[in-house]
Amino acid sequence: MEKIRVRFAPSPTGELHIGGARTALFNWLFARRYGGKMILRIDDTDRQRSSPEFLKTILTSLKWLGLDWDEGPEIGGNHGPYTQSEHLEVYSEIAHQLVQEGKAYLCFCSAEALTLEKEKQREKGLPPRYNGCCRNLSSEEREKRNAAGNSYVIRYLSPEKGETIVDDIIRGKVTFENKIFDDFIIVKSDGLPTYNFASVIDDQNMDITHVIRAEEHLSNTPRQVMIAQILGYEVPLYAHVPMILAPDHSKLSKRHGATSVQEYRELGILPEALLNYLSLLGWSPGEDKEIMDIKEIISLFTLERVSKNPAIYDIKKLVWLNGHYLRTMDLDEVVEKALPFLKEENLISEEISSEEYEKIKNIVDLVRERVKTLREVADASLYFFRDEFEYDQKGVEKHFRKEGVAEMLNQISRALENAEPFQPEKIKEELEELSKKLEIPLSKINLPIRLALTGRTMGPDLMGLISLLGKRKAIERLKNVNELFNLA
Numbered sequence: 001m002e003k004i005r006v007r008f009a010p011s012p013t014g015e016l017h018i019g020g021a022r023t024a025l026f027n028w029l030f031a032r033r034y035g036g037k038m039i040l041r042i043d044d045t046d047r048q049r050s051s052p053e054f055l056k057t058i059l060t061s062l063k064w065l066g067l068d069w070d071e072g073p074e075i076g077g078n079h080g081p082y083t084q085s086e087h088l089e090v091y092s093e094i095a096h097q098l099v100q101e102g103k104a105y106l107c108f109c110s111a112e113a114l115t116l117e118k119e120k121q122r123e124k125g126l127p128p129r130y131n132g133c134c135r136n137l138s139s140e141e142r143e144k145r146n147a148a149g150n151s152y153v154i155r156y157l158s159p160e161k162g163e164t165i166v167d168d169i170i171r172g173k174v175t176f177e178n179k180i181f182d183d184f185i186i187v188k189s190d191g192l193p194t195y196n197f198a199s200v201i202d203d204q205n206m207d208i209t210h211v212i213r214a215e216e217h218l219s220n221t222p223r224q225v226m227i228a229q230i231l232g233y234e235v236p237l238y239a240h241v242p243m244i245l246a247p248d249h250s251k252l253s254k255r256h257g258a259t260s261v262q263e264y265r266e267l268g269i270l271p272e273a274l275l276n277y278l279s280l281l282g283w284s285p286g287e288d289k290e291i292m293d294i295k296e297i298i299s300l301f302t303l304e305r306v307s308k309n310p311a312i313y314d315i316k317k318l319v320w321l322n323g324h325y326l327r328t329m330d331l332d333e334v335v336e337k338a339l340p341f342l343k344e345e346n347l348i349s350e351e352i353s354s355e356e357y358e359k360i361k362n363i364v365d366l367v368r369e370r371v372k373t374l375r376e377v378a379d380a381s382l383y384f385f386r387d388e389f390e391y392d393q394k395g396v397e398k399h400f401r402k403e404g405v406a407e408m409l410n411q412i413s414r415a416l417e418n419a420e421p422f423q424p425e426k427i428k429e430e431l432e433e434l435s436k437k438l439e440i441p442l443s444k445i446n447l448p449i450r451l452a453l454t455g456r457t458m459g460p461d462l463m464g465l466i467s468l469l470g471k472r473k474a475i476e477r478l479k480n481v482n483e484l485f486n487l488a
Contacts, residue, residue, distance in 0.1 A: 004036025005209050008069070009199070011043045012055035015260040018252070018313070019214055019244050021065065022278045026241055027212045028067045029279070029301040039206055040072030042083040043199070045192045061261035065271050066294070071206075079206040084198050091193040094201060094231070095154050095186055103230050104186060106152040107134040108145045129182040130155070154187035156197075156227065164222040169210075169239040169303045176222040184223055196223045204233040212239045212303070239303045242282040243310045257315035264318075268341060268374030272329070273322040281311035291324060323372035334377075335364050341378040347385040362468055366460045383454040384468065387477070391455040396485065399448045399457075406487035408438065412449055413478045422471045424463035452481040 006027040010020055031038040040062070044050040059073065071077025081087065098104035109130075118128035135157070137145075146152065159178045166174045186197035193201075203211065218240045228235045246256040253259070264274055275294055279285075284307065285292065285300040292300070326334060339360070342348045348360065367380040383389050399405070415430040416422075431449075435442040446462050453474060459465065466474050481487065 013049040040069035
């Protein structure tokens with residue numbers, strides 16, 4: 001455990017999704033828990049689908065989550081380059097070395113012929129696989145086809161007997177009969193390596209000790225073990241973390257909520273809450289712990305406590321966690337994270353003064369008790385920054401369309417005028433006096449006030465809200481309601 005080196009190796013063919021983020025987190029936690037190194041490697045050999053934009057998004061998402069790396073893009077290291085597209089000569093050289101040693105061979109079968117053969121196998125109820133037709137070509141025939149410029153792939157010569165054992169930290173020993181594997185491709189016709197081939201070579205060259213990845217890769221692992229063994233490499237330890245399923249146990253998709261880290265960020269989820277939630281997807285800290293900061297998660301994390309069973313995704317739980325973090329985090333930190341959302345809604349300008357910052361801070365502190373995302377913070381703050389807003393129509397019918405409402409609002413205005421200093425305690429005192437005078441429960445007074453001042457029937461503490469709005473604005477809005485709705 002003294003020289004642990006793990007890697008997270010995303011392909012820049014899309015954004016960083018929840019499954020990839022969880023894999024990155026588990027690698028990062030394992031490295032940090034045991035004083036190891038986290039290597040970020042970019043598996044970009046899928047040239048058609050890879051893009052610099054996706055790579056930038058992945059790096060940005062990892063940084064936003066706080067998952068730093070010790071070697072990799074932007075920071076370098078002693079085992080680079082850290083993108084597979086810069087290793088193509090290495091892969092080609094090793095593949096052709098295996099061909100010369102008789103451990104791999106050139107296959108000239110066309111894609112059409114392979115498709116036809118697999119269709120025939122399916123019709124017979126057999127699993128579609130390569131039938132090995134080029135396995136026994138003579139060296140003369142191979143040289144002849146190669147010299148003629150025939151396209152080829154390079155296939156690994158799989159053993160037909162015996163078994164390959166994957167020693168998995170989470171799942172124990174998993175045994176695969178070698179006869180189930182065909183002669184799989186290690187180099188494609190365009191000269192690019194396959195995932196299984198390139199990963200083995202990179203893991204060796206980067207001294208990777210542990211490969212922590214999603215369960216879906218377990219079927220790839222025996223192939224990678226075979227390649228590592230035939231090349232004389234030390235096989236790393238594997239840990240395949242459980243799948244993440246939707247609440248109905250189906251495959252997770254966009255219909256179950258946000259799926260990329262960027263989407264969570266745009267929804268107003270805090271990185272601290274998302275990390276806390278991701279850590280619980282397949283791992284248990286014990287003692288029914290659910291809310292933990294990252295330092296505590298690191299101190300408790302072990303692969304032995306990762307479950308074999310699928311993890312169930314529940315966006316409601318994530319949002320609940322996020323609400324907890326919004327309420328309990330340092331206020332200035334919450335404000336800094338909320339500012340971009342306030343700016344996006346054009347509630348504040350790009351440059352704010354120290355006086356404006358204090359106002360924003362007080363508003364965020366008031367509304368954060370009842371919201372669950374940063375986007376909701378912006379929505380809940382709207383009426384502090386705008387005098388024009390929509391009124392809840394049901395609330396209007398219920399609270400404004402009554403006889404005597406106009407007079408009651410006038411008396412509320414006079415009560416607020418008398419509140420000095422204009423602080424929550426004094427405001428409440430004046431309204432309680434009015435309640436006694438009118439012989440109306442305070443709740444019957446508070447609801448029309450909230451609706452008049454905010455356009456809503458629900459929200460944060462009313463006395464704090466009135467105080468933050470200020471005496472002039474509060475009274476002005478009460479008077480405007482009488483005019484707006486022609487109250488009598």
